[in-house]
Amino acid sequence: MPPSVRALATSGKLPPELAPLFTPPGQERWxxxxxxxxxxxxxxxxxxxxxxxxxxxxxxxxxxxxLESGEMHEHNDRAVALIDEALGHGGPDEEVQELWDLTYRVQDAAHLAHDxxxxxxxxxATAEQRLNVKLAETHARHEAGDRDAALRLFREVAEADVWGEFGGAAYRSDIGWCRLLHDAAHHDGPEAARKIWQEAKASRHAARFPYPHWSAPLIEMLLGTGVPDLLALLAxxxxxxxxxxxxxxxxxxxxRVLALAVEEIERYDRA
Incomplete structure (x- = not known):
């Protein structure tokens, strides 16, 4: 809360019926x-x-x-008008600027919400929901022994447009890449796994792969598959x-998983 607003609550210059809206601190009814x-x-x-x-x-x-995007624009426009009003009536420049900056971020968020x-x-459905449906189908195919179909679907999930999609696509994409890495390492060997790794990294450009949440599970998937270099990178x-x-x-x-990775990396170093 801007300091001037905090001071306003105890200034005694508000109509009596409005002052309670600002108290107690931390429970303001904004x-x-x-x-x-x-x-x-x-x-x-x-x-x-x-x-x-x-x-x-x-x-x-x-x-x-x-809020929904239309409401975001409506409230943001009203905030902009009030910031102008504050600026014209002695509002502290630093506090005004802080709220100005926030309104610009809200505009971006509202456009994203609209999209x-x-x-x-x-x-x-959201991208996350659609990918969850596809992952459920993929796991079912895999459990039924239809490896080729499962791998095709895992790749579709992995290659989801994490830049153009919304709502959890990147996390689900990580699952796709992790499952492809697991399959390649266990069925096709270390070089196949390294090839998938390079594809996964390239798909994210400068962004992180995998998200930290998936690092330990992926390390555990790759233990004992002859890819100490990937274990070292992930760790x-x-x-x-x-x-x-x-x-x-x-x-x-x-x-625990990182300790196992270190043990395996050290074994390769000693060999």
Missing amino acids: GRIAEAVDERLDEVDPAVRGAFALAGAYGHLDDIEF HEEYVAKHG RERLEAAESAPPWPLDDDEL
């Missing part, structure tokens, strides 16, 4: 505050009008990411992720 500002901005003491307008902008932007809504309208990248900002903490099971 939706109601936004409504109150829209309704009564012209009535408040001019000395706090800038801060009151900022409070309204803050209220319109609060939890805006959970997502159009995607769901066109396909009847190093997982440890780097644990130290990144924000970090991806390692749990006990991941530490």
Whole structure:
């Protein structure tokens, strides 16, 4: 919350019926505050009008990411108008700029939300839901012994457009690549696995593969298959992720798997 808005709550210059909306700290009713500002901005003491307008902008932007795209645009436009009002009535430049920056990010988020809504309208489901259906079919084919069909479907999942799709496509794509790597390593040998690895890495361009969540499971899939170089890469990248900002903490099971990878890598080094 901007400091000027926090000070507003205890200024004594708000109409008595509005002051309770700002208390207790941490439990402000931002939706109601936004409504109150829209309704009564012209009535408040001019000395706090800038801060009151900022409070309204803050209220319109609060939890805006959970709205549909049209509502996001509507609330964002109202926030922009209130930020202008705050700027014209002594709103602190730093606080105004912070909210300005947020409105630009909201515009981008609203456009993305609109694209997502159009995607769901066109396909009847999110990309994640569609890939989950395909993965269920793939696992069923694999369990039934139809390896060729399963591999075709795993590749379709792996090659999902993680840039153009929405809602979890990258995580599901990782499952596809991991299963292809597992199959290649166990059925076709180390070189086939390395080829799949290069394909997976290339498919992500500069993005991460796999996501840290899948690193330990993939290491476990590849243990004993003759690819210590891939184990070393996966282990190093997982440890780097644990130290990144924000970090991806390692749990006990991941530490167990990393220890197994280190043991195998050291055996190859000694050979």
